[in-house]
Amino acid sequence: MNYYIRTLLEGEDGLLQEFLYNAIFVPEGIPAPPKSIINQPKLQVYIADFGKKKDDIGLVAEVDKRVVGAVWVRIMNDYGHIDNNTPSFAISLYKDYRGFGIGTNLMKKMLHILKDRGYKQASLTVQKTNYAVRMYQKTGFEIVGENEEEYIMLCRL
Template identity: 65%
Template sequence: MNFYIRKIKEEEYPVLEDFLYEAIFVPKDALPPPRDIIKKPELQVYLTDFGKNPGDYGLVAQTGDKIAGAVWVRIMNDYGHIDDNTPSFAISLYKQYRHLGIGTAMMREMLLLLKQEGYGQASLAVQKENYAVSMYKNVGFEIVDENSEEYIMLCRL
């Protein structure tokens, strides 16, 4: 699969709604939630005024003329919140682009960008059943906390 990773353009910010929905983990044999779930306040923190605050960074993976995936970070009080100096990750790919190494490449590129911007660490929350847990570990994230459903993971840069 040929793809490249680049910074998201401001006019592309609306596509983050699609990728936020795609990021919702759906357990095997479960039905996906309705699309309007992304309007909930606890999910809107990933989108509202994106690009207007320090610590808002976004990258997309592009294949041909199509955006295949997105990774974005911001300082926010989300599920993976560590502190007000640690950006939290959101990442997803359209289903047909998963398991091809694109997500790993996007994660590595964003971690490099954050390091270049002077951040010392980044965090995320992930459902324990999510196959992406192993990918997050492979790019340097460690489990620092957990509850019955999720891991809170931290990567020191």
């Protein structure tokens, strides 16, 4: 599949609402939550005023000039918060575009950007049953903590 990865442009931060909802892992056989779930403060931390902080960085993947995936980072007090110098990842792809290496390449490109900007590490959280755990490990993330449902993962740059 041909795709293009580029920087999230100014004014495109609205895309992150759609991709934040799409990033919510819904196990097989469980109904998806309502889209309004992203309005909860614990999820708004991922997208509210995105682009206004120096640590906000976003990339998108396009297929035929349509955005089909996004990865974004910011330093925030989210589930995977390590410290105030470690950006946390969020990533999402539309289902039809998973399994083609797009997510892996979005992750790798973002890790490269973070390293170039002098960050020492990046973090994320993922539900233990999420198939993406393997992709995160493949891109250099290691499990550094966990609770009943989630892993906290860290990638040293």
